[in-house]
Amino acid sequence: MGNELSKKEIGERIANLRLKNGFSQDDLAKSIGISRPSLTQIELGNRSISFIEMHKLSMVIGFSLDDFASANFYHNQHLKLPNQPEEAIIEERISVPTLNxxxxxxxxxxxxxxxxxxxxxxxxxxxxxxxxxxxxxxxxxxxxxxxxxxxxxxxxxxxxxxxxxxxxxxxxxxxxxxxxxxxxxxxxxxxxxxxxxxxxxxxxxxxxxxxxxxxxxxxxxxxxxxxxxxxxxxxxxxxxxxxxxxxxxxxxxxxxxxxxxxxxx
Known part of the structure; x- marks a missing residue:
């Protein structure tokens, strides 16, 4: 996949899937065993993602690697695995500011x-x-x-x-x-x-x-x-x-x- 998509394209697609499926950066990074700054750099296209990390991402978010690499990625509205129910989407937990x-x-x-x-x-x-x-x-x-x-x-x-x-x-x-x-x-x-x-x-x-x-x-x-x-x-x-x-x-x-x-x- 690295030969077909640039690091920037891979990062943009990962960010798209993360936001679409309601994951915060912190939650997703922890679930695949990397730091939040590392995930940030992957999404920005400044860091490569290993095959093992990519496989973990596909399992956590729920998408196939073929769909991910497809030229029709942004036209595909349902990248979940066939047996994954809609209600399995994890609610995004973003740190909401409260005025002190x-x-x-x-x-x-x-x-x-x-x-x-x-x-x-x-x-x-x-x-x-x-x-x-x-x-x-x-x-x-x-x-x-x-x-x-x-x-x-x-x-x-x-x-x-x-x-x-x-x-x-x-x-x-x-x-x-x-x-x-x-x-x-x-x-x-x-x-x-x-x-x-x-x-x-x-x-x-x-x-x-x-x-x-x-x-x-x-x-x-x-x-x-x-x-x-x-x-x-x-x-x-x-x-x-x-x-x-x-x-x-x-x-x-x-x-x-x-x-x-x-x-x-």
């Missing part, structure tokens, strides 16, 4: 502590700093930082419930909003009125946030928006839809913050 309001507030306050004095850091830049902190952390550690949901909007990813959290923080005298102009455009700025409680942030969390701030906090709103538009999780999501954290595992350089070893098992 206290963690979100402390991350927000920490970013503002370091960045609110920069004239370019208005609402647009702040949204992107939060987004990359959350998604970079998830890609590295496979767990949520703040658990915020991000929606794809025309100007980039925007954390949901941000307005409600900010209103609460204003009432609690934790931040204030200043409306100003920056280079001729109206700008909403957030000023911290208290320091973040760093005891609420793990060293690994603070490290990820610091790296995002160091890389992007001096960028203009246009520059950081353009950069976010080329990040795969935002790029492949439909306008107005929530951006799945799982898509962080499909990032490539320069967006990927995790080094994947081809033989990482």
């Amino acid at each position: 309001i206290n963690k979100f507030k402390n991350v927000l306050l920490y970013i503002l502590e370091r960045c609110s004095g920069k004239p370019n850091v208005g609402e647009t830049v702040l949204n992107k700093l939060l987004y990359f902190s959350d998604f970079n952390y998830y890609e590295l550690y496979e767990e949520h930082l703040t658990g915020a949901n991000y929606k794809k909007l025309p100007y980039g990813p925007v954390p949901q419930k941000l307005d409600a959290v900010i209103e609460q923080m204003i009432d609690m005298k934790q931040v204030e909003i200043i409306k100003t102009d920056y280079r001729g455009f109206p700008q909403k700025r957030f000023v911290p009125l208290e320091k973040a409680d760093l005891t609420k942030l793990k060293a690994s969390e603070k490290d990820v946030i610091d790296k995002v701030i160091d890389q992007m906090s001096d960028w203009s709103a246009n520059a950081i928006s353009d950069y976010s538009h080329k990040d795969l999780p935002w790029e492949v999501t439909e306008i107005g839809k929530d951006i799945s954290y799982e898509l962080a595992f499909y990032r490539e350089v320069p967006y990927s913050v995790r080094v994947y070893d081809e033989d990482d098992n």
